Amino acid sequence: MMNRINALWNLAVAIAIVATGYGFAAHHESGETATNEGVAGSPSNIWTYQAITFKDGQGPSFRQGLSEFMQSDLGKKFPGTIGYSWILSDGDDPATHGMVMTFPNASAWGKWNTTFFTGGTSEAQEWGQIYFNSVDHASTFTLTQVVSWGEPGQYGLTEVIPFYTANLAAFTEAFTGFMGTETGRSFPGRVAIHQCSYCGEQEANAMFSVQHSTPEAFDDWRETSASSKDFQEWVQTAFATAKFTGNSLIAALDLYPVNSTALLQ
Numbered sequence: 001m002m003n004r005i006n007a008l009w010n011l012a013v014a015i016a017i018v019a020t021g022y023g024f025a026a027h028h029e030s031g032e033t034a035t036n037e038g039v040a041g042s043p044s045n046i047w048t049y050q051a052i053t054f055k056d057g058q059g060p061s062f063r064q065g066l067s068e069f070m071q072s073d074l075g076k077k078f079p080g081t082i083g084y085s086w087i088l089s090d091g092d093d094p095a096t097h098g099m100v101m102t103f104p105n106a107s108a109w110g111k112w113n114t115t116f117f118t119g120g121t122s123e124a125q126e127w128g129q130i131y132f133n134s135v136d137h138a139s140t141f142t143l144t145q146v147v148s149w150g151e152p153g154q155y156g157l158t159e160v161i162p163f164y165t166a167n168l169a170a171f172t173e174a175f176t177g178f179m180g181t182e183t184g185r186s187f188p189g190r191v192a193i194h195q196c197s198y199c200g201e202q203e204a205n206a207m208f209s210v211q212h213s214t215p216e217a218f219d220d221w222r223e224t225s226a227s228s229k230d231f232q233e234w235v236q237t238a239f240a241t242a243k244f245t246g247n248s249l250i251a252a253l254d255l256y257p258v259n260s261t262a263l264l265q
Contacts, residue, residue, distance in 0.1 A: 044105035051095035058134035065130035074123040078258040079108040090248040150190030155211035162204035165242040178234035
């Protein structure tokens with residue numbers, strides 16, 4: 001069970017998990033609502049994450065193949081963003097890398113899948129063969145970004161913190177209160193709450209992604225939060241309203257912010 005949970009929450013992603021060093025969006029997705037309490041994500045946004053275990057020595061081939069595919073005519077039509085990351089620490093899960101694909105909505109997700117899997121293009125066939133030859137195992141999960149704080153930018157490290165709560169709205173409201181405190185307002189990175197949409201059977205149903213620009217910024221925040229009364233009060237509230245199932249630390253590798261509308265006409 002824990003292997004399956006860890007596989008879900010190695011992100012990225014950046015998921016939004018953010019699994020790259022730049023944040024997943026150079027702009028707010030269509031439908032997002034900016035407020036003083038964070039940026040509310042459109043309910044239709046889709047984040048598909050894969051936690052990947054490679055065959056021996058095949059990681060570099062996968063990364064190169066992904067780069068070449070994203071530069072192809074078909075790759076340039078991708079209707080969202082793709083991020084590729086290195087999982088630095090995730091307990092006993094064998095996955096070493098993650099890939100996140102973001103879409104503005106399910107329609108874009110479906111049109112991309114139809115084009116990729118039934119279009120019969122040489123680019124899709126070549127990338128599919130590289131994927132098959134490189135990947136030993138991949139777990140796939142789908143999430144939605146609920147709300148975020150902080151500007152998109154260059155973030156080198158992401159903490160992924162999964163949790164289960166029976167009332168995500170109340171949990172989010174409590175965290176919004178913390179982000180309005182002096183400590184919360186001083187956070188220099190980007191933090192988001194994500195909800196699991198289609199993840200099969202697993203314990204956690206939501207997660208935080210907490211992004212830091214550099215290892216030094218990560219250290220500074222740990223020192224700040226450790227001495228903050230606001231943060232300690234928030235932690236007590238969080239543990240009273242949610243069950244935390246573990247966490248992971250992820251480093252950015254590659255980002256492909258295509259966001260093409262070619263398939264959406």
